[in-house]
Amino acid sequence: MKPVAAEPMAFRPDAADELVGQPARVASALLRKARRLRQTPTSNLRVLLYGPPGVGKTTIAELVARELTDGQSLCIEEANGKMVSAEVVRLWMASLAHAGNLFGDWSVVLVNEVDRASRDAQDLLLSYLDKMPAGRAFLATSNLDLSALTDRFQSRFQAIRLEAPTTDEIAAFLRARWRVTADAAARIAVGSGGNVRAALLDLQTFLDAGEPAPKPTKNPTRNGERRHARSRRV
Ligand SMILES: Nc1ncnc2c1ncn2[C@@H]1O[C@H](COP(=O)(O)OP(=O)(O)O)[C@@H](O)[C@H]1O
Ligand SMILES: [Mg+2]
DSSP states (O other): OOOHHHSGGGOOOSGGGGSSSSOOOOOOOHHHHHHHHHHHHOOOOOEEEETTTSSHHHHHHHHHHHHHHHTOOEEEEEEEEOOOOOOHHHHHHHTSSSSSOOOOEEEEEEETTTGGSOOOHHEEEEEEEEHHOOOEEEEEEEEGGGSSHHHHHHHHEEEEEEOOOHHHHHHHHHHSSSSSOHHHHHHHHHHTOOOOHHHHHHHHHHTTTTTTOOOOOOSSSHHHHHOOSSSOOO
């Protein structure tokens, strides 16, 4: 395993085994598939990763994109759903006319928070997805439940739900990579509510404060229920 980033906030998983919990298993299966498809681009790939914030949806989509294109970042176009207008989708459709691309076999469009795309854009995306030839991938993520997307839209994808890692999994993950006591790791894990990004931010704050290890709690249940007041970034 590569040396780990010293700062929790700078931690960017770059392989499936650097993720924690169920998302690690999803990543490993998808990356295996991407590796196979890269060698023989006999089909297109349409995947929607959905689930709570901070569990690795964007990370996995980016890893899959990188695997498919063999690290050729010019073959990957990444956008946020909010920026995906009908006009943007029309441009993507126009680009489907060109078979393959100059740089490699695969080209990937990756849309984060695809539910934020306008209804018009989602409608046009339907025909875009239907017309995608082999060697094209459309990877999307959503923090919302599938019901936020039209039925016709969601049925165009292989939809995979990412589950938040458990509190124990997050605590063990923090302890395996940073110098933090079991008690502090457990408190941070509980406070994160399954959001790994939030756990890493809290760990960063904890390490920056240079606090001595928290005393073992006399009343673990009450302590465990304590939640951090600040709002979470999604
Ligand atoms: N399952 C996970 N294992 C390890 N780190 C994670 C995991 N999920 C999220 N992270 C951390 O949080 C950061 C943001 O994750 P991201 O993939 O953007 O989450 P999402 O798209 O689900 O909101 C990652 O760069 C990584 O540092
Ligand atoms: Mg994301």
